[in-house]
């Protein structure tokens with residue numbers, strides 16, 4: 001018997017921990033013991049965009065034979081997380097028991113996969129319902145084949161899935177010559193994706209990066225040293241409105257965006273829409289028809305760069321930023337590692353409420 005966490009797709013506060021009967025493992029499959037895996041605001045966004053982008057489809061309970069009452073297959077979904085698994089049973093000749101992998105996972109203690117497209121570095125999960133989904137999320141990495149997993153193992157699940165996006169935002173802005181701006185303004189500056197972006201922009205030293213955050217998170221953001229300046233949401237009008245500004249929006253908060261647009265007016269050159277960490281705020285849908293903007297979907301930008309640089313070239317450039325960022329993280333982030341459903345649900349509630357503190361990373365196993 002194993003366990004998994006279900007979330008009501010219409011009301012994320014409603015969750016259910018259910019038991020799953022473990023059948024004999026199918027030929028060609030592996031069984032993984034999952035954990036630890038990380039929880040950040042990004043996981044909430046996966047659910048918010050679960051229908052639009054398709055994140056609900058990766059671990060849909062009914063595709064895994066999880067018993068549901070009639071109609072419950074529509075109600076319940078599984079929130080995807082990033083983390084580790086260890087092979088406990090294998091009926092796949094090329095994957096050995098004890099092998100550790102890293103990838104996109106459901107919240108469960110045990111999970112079966114069908115390794116296909118095996119390389120020395122990893123495989124794709126070839127379970128039938130996943131084959132039409134994005135390969136980035138279907139890919140698992142053998143941790144012993146990627147030397148970067150050898151350092152800061154607990155930080156990896158917290159920061160790794162976010163930092164690739166950070167790296168690509170910096171790359172995208174530089175490629176576009178910062179849309180003619182004199183500064184980058186990042187909204188929800190305390191989020192890990194924002195911090196990674198500010199870190200990359202600082203390393204590039206092209207134009208200064210300014211952070212916008214909650215009053216309670218301002219000291220933390222200042223303390224990282226990644227931003228030239230930091231303002232709280234209630235001090236937006238203290239910024240110099242004459243500076244041409246490109247916005248990177250991790251917050252998706254309509255009220256904040258309207259205040260920023262009213263303040264800078266035509267000096268906003270572009271809005272790069274990345275996230276909706278303020279998921280329960282008024283949505284940020286309008287640019288008042290004035291400002292060019294675009295949704296930033298990291299897998300698309302990665303695909304374009306891999307086509308141009310090749311896989312090795314991409315990894316080399318990413319690694320040159322990633323390893324120093326990981327090294328820096330011990331100065332501003334501590335990781336709490338817990339097991340069991342109680343601490344998980346407590347932190348999950350804090351994530352939903354926006355009360356989790358940005359100086360902590362959270363790792364769990366069931």
Ligand SMILES: NC(=O)c1ccc[n+]([C@@H]2O[C@H](COP(=O)([O-])OP(=O)(O)OC[C@H]3O[C@@H](n4cnc5c(N)ncnc54)[C@H](OP(=O)(O)O)[C@@H]3O)[C@@H](O)[C@H]2O)c1
Pocket residue numbers: 039040041042043045046161162165187188189190191192193194212213214217250251273274275276277278279280296297298299351352353354355356357358
């Ligand atoms: N488009 C893409 O490809 C892509 C890729 C990666 C991440 N993202 C997005 O980037 C965003 C940040 O993700 P993350 O995992 O880096 O976040 P995180 O580190 O968990 O961010 C925490 C911060 O988000 C803000 N926040 C979180 N929940 C909130 C709430 N309920 N109410 C108000 N503020 C809240 C707070 O920042 P402040 O006080 O500073 O506002 C908080 O310190 C997410 O929306 C994520 O989906 C997008």
